[in-house]
Amino acid sequence: MDRITIITPDDWHLHVRDGDALATVVPHSAAQFARAIIMPNLQPPIVNTELAQNYRDRILAALPGHSAFEPLMTLYLTDNTPAQEIQRAMSSGIVYAVKYYPAGATTNSDSGVTDIHKCFDTLEAMSEAGLPLLIHGEVTDPSVDVFDREQTFIERELVELVARFPKLKIVMEHITTSNAVAFVRNAPANVAATITAHHLLLNRNAIFQGGIRPHHYCLPVLKREEHRRALVTAAASGNPKFFLGTDSAPHERGTKENDCGCAGVYTAHAALALYAEVFDAAGALDKLEGFACHHGADFYGLPRNKESITLERSRTPVPASFPYGKGTLVPLRAGASVAWRLSGNLI
Ligand code: NCD
Ligand code: ZN
Numbered sequence: 375m376d377r378i379t380i381i382t383p384d385d386w387h388l389h390v391r392d393g394d395a396l397a398t399v400v401p402h403s404a405a406q407f408a409r410a411i412i413m414p415n416l417q418p419p420i421v422n423t424e425l426a427q428n429y430r431d432r433i434l435a436a437l438p439g440h441s442a443f444e445p446l447m448t449l450y451l452t453d454n455t456p457a458q459e460i461q462r463a464m465s466s467g468i469v470y471a472v473k474y475y476p477a478g479a480t481t482n483s484d485s486g487v488t489d490i491h492k493c494f495d496t497l498e499a500m501s502e503a504g505l506p507l508l509i510h511g512e513v514t515d516p517s518v519d520v521f522d523r524e525q526t527f528i529e530r531e532l533v534e535l536v537a538r539f540p541k542l543k544i545v546m547e548h549i550t551t552s553n554a555v556a557f558v559r560n561a562p563a564n565v566a567a568t569i570t571a572h573h574l575l576l577n578r579n580a581i582f583q584g585g586i587r588p589h590h591y592c593l594p595v596l597k598r599e600e601h602r603r604a605l606v607t608a609a610a611s612g613n614p615k616f617f618l619g620t621d622s623a624p625h626e627r628g629t630k631e632n633d634c635g636c637a638g639v640y641t642a643h644a645a646l647a648l649y650a651e652v653f654d655a656a657g658a659l660d661k662l663e664g665f666a667c668h669h670g671a672d673f674y675g676l677p678r679n680k681e682s683i684t685l686e687r688s689r690t691p692v693p694a695s696f697p698y699g700k701g702t703l704v705p706l707r708a709g710a711s712v713a714w715r716l717s718g719n720l721i
Pocket of ligand 1: 415623637
């Protein structure tokens with residue numbers, strides 16, 4: 375198959391940042407996706423509906439004139455998010471989920487949750503309202519190995535949460551291990567997971583390929599090959615619990631090529647092409663549409679998109695960098711290529 379036409383997909387986990395950065399990254403996502411769940415980990419974070427409304431306006435202002443791209447906003451859960459905020463979020467009509475970052479787990483998570491039990495009233499309100507909880511599932515315990523933090527989070531927190539809130543929609547974001555795949559597969563239907571393109575394409579060797587590779591450093595960190603394979607099997611299985619979430623996470627070049635480099639891989643410039651490579655290699659291009667276009671919308675209870683897009687097999691160069699505010703942004707595959715491109719699209 376050298377051409378594939380699918381319903382326009384959605385990205386269920388995306389970082390677009392703020393300010394000048396929006397002008398670079400928002401058009402990349404809007405060229406491929408109809409909607410995206412926008413992560414709230416700005417500095418300061420998007421902790422209430424009013425901040426989400428203003429942030430949404432700034433994202434819309436960065437869209438190319440013809441674009442109908444819809445940012446689906448999220449709130450950043452803190453120890454003090456009042457249960458009443460959930461009602462405000464629901465009545466606004468622009469908030470689609472709440473994000474749980476364990477404090478200190480990743481980029482801009484300092485105001486995250488120190489103990490999830492403090493949030494149980496708010497989670498109850500979300501459960502009643504049908505508002506999904508999106509989880510960065512890694513423990514922050516310094517005694518737990520960085521490669522084991524997802525698995526330990528499942529054992530220490532997720533099992534309890536799923537049991538305690540049987541109706542709460544929970545998305546385990548950017549899963550990276552066979553343990554997470556198995557947990558989600560065996561959990562009830564209200565538990566799902568997103569999978570990134572980079573965790574499907576790369577194993578942890580990519581961080582050390584010929585030297586230290588800061589542009590392959592993200593959180594959760596890349597894992598062993600056996601885990602990558604488990605993710606590919608899950609994504610290509612057709613199981614509706616697994617859907618597309620790029621976790622495209624732009625950082626200015628100097629903040630990654632740094633003594634203490636930031637976590638995050640930028641994939642929005644070629645997200646769909648990267649996923650197409652994975653599904654093609656797995657002999658499962660026929661499963662791409664479910665993963666990218668149906669499962670997420672169905673889980674969130676949103677209508678599937680109506681338009682369609684066409685991907686064609688065509689080796690397409692990736693720029694060495696994009697302008698990014700006053701600096702530059704180094705994308706995945708910088709200076710190399712991807713095997714697919716969107717028909718009629720030249721980014
Ligand atoms: C994300 C970021 O840069 O905001 N980084 C990352 O490595 N994925 C945060 C996150 O989703 O963990
Ligand atoms: Zn993320």
